[in-house]
Amino acid sequence: MSIERAFVTQPVPFADALGVLRAAAEESRLRILALLSEGELSVSDLTDILGQSQPRISRHLKLLVEAGLIERHREGAWAFFRLCEGRAGLVDPLIAGLDRQAPPLSEDQARREAVRAQRADAAQSFFARLAPKWDQLRSLHVPETAVEAAVLDVLGPRPVHSLIDLGTGTGRMLALLAPRAGRATGLDSSHAMLSVARANLERLGLARVDLRQGDIHAPPFGRGSFDLVVVHQVLHYLDDPARALREAARLVAPGGRLLVVDFAPHELEFLRESQAHRRLGFAAEQVAGWLADAGLGAVETRDLAPTAQAEHQLTVTLWLAAEALVAAGAERAVA
Known part of the structure; x- marks a missing residue:
């Protein structure tokens, strides 16, 4: 499509x-x-x-x-x-x-x-080297299908005119959300990961997605460029996640939204060494506070916690923040 x-x-x-x-x-x-x-x-x-x-x-x-x-x-x-x-x-x-x-x-x-076939082969070879580590991480939390279903549910049926996925990695969020967007962009600092994303999206018929190499702390886009900004499983790799969210909030258009997906606080120290995690999760109020400081409000939070019987050890949290003017309008409407 x-x-x-x-x-x-x-x-x-x-x-x-x-x-x-x-x-x-x-x-x-x-x-x-x-x-x-x-x-x-x-x-x-x-x-x-x-x-x-x-x-x-x-x-x-x-x-x-x-x-x-x-x-x-x-x-x-x-x-x-x-x-x-x-x-x-x-x-x-x-x-x-x-x-x-x-x-x-x-x-x-x-x-x-x-x-395209040559590009896909090269991307697959690169991803194959990373797959064992990623498979280990996936085994620690609820299935990706459950996370993706929660993303679609929290976003609802509202139309998306312009989407950006910051730290797009293999392009999985773009594959999920780009078909419902008028314009879709992915940003990542790694050329190798963008090659993987490009091959994955081309295979799905999403070749016209705009992929850019750039720094999540200084995205090369103007203020208010996108009505949906996504930061999916990126913050725990960053030295300064609050700065990244400030930059993400800068990109949110009037009436737009910012979706953050990451881990709740945990104690799996081995992820620092094996997965290069800089942060061991984030408290719900911590991210909500960063979003508020960045000028966003009306933060909705959802936890995808492991069941008592499951072997999963990590809780995935979703934060959905609305642009401040919309949040203020909603508050006035309620009043």
């Missing part, structure tokens, strides 16, 4: 439209636009798919960036490109009308699938 982008159609100045059409009116550049309509790609990916030299591909990309048709972002030494949403009203109808079942687009698509 693909994420549908939501756009407001605006009149396009004639000169801008002419510049866009001139930039697209070249075989390689039109093929690049068709490829990027299905998800972001790196220079290396495009070189392999189109069978052209890197300098030539880079020149085409530069012209498309200058025309405002695509945008570039970095993951360490890698550069990835995606379509610009601002030009969608001009570009999408053009791309939608192309016959992808005939050459050269059909051949490009076949080579793209080969690139």
Whole structure:
């Protein structure tokens, strides 16, 4: 299932439209636009798919960036490109009308699938090295399916226009929530983990999710950019979780929400060594206090505790905080 982008159609100045059409009116550049309509790609990916030299591909990309048709972002030494949403009203109808079942687009698509398969194999190899540690951690708390069901339940049926998952890891929260979002973004500091997330999401047909490399303590997005911000099983790895939540709260749009999922306090000291945990869980009031200090209110808390008969030893806690203006409005309505 693909994420549908939501756009407001605006009149396009004639000169801008002419510049866009001139930039697209070249075989390689039109093929690049068709490829990027299905998800972001790196220079290396495009070189392999189109069978052209890197300098030539880079020149085409530069012209498309200058025309405002695509945008570039970095993951360490890698550069990835995606379509610009601002030009969608001009570009999408053009791309939608192309016959992808005939050459050269059909051949490009076949080579793209080969690139995706190579990416998935590399991601799987990386994840296989981590899996034993993650399996050990999962065995200590309620099943992931129960956590995910609780996430969906606490969020309810409310529409999500723009979603960001901070510290996205393998992209599991994006896989769960992106299908119901108009726009979805994942941020992680690790290029290797983003490669895993990219492969996982592509396999699910969610290739147009925006994945970015960046620091959760300084996310590269403007204030109020997202109406749902998710911080899932990240805080216990951080030296300064309160700062991370302040930055997360900064991203919450008016009327938006912030969901935090992490462990309640525990005494499993071995997780510091075996799993690199910096914190052994968080008290409900501690996280709620950080959220309030960050300008969010109306915090709803839910615990997923192990049963008396279970071997699980960790309680998973969910905190859902509303943007302060909405919380204040709700309080006035009750009064």
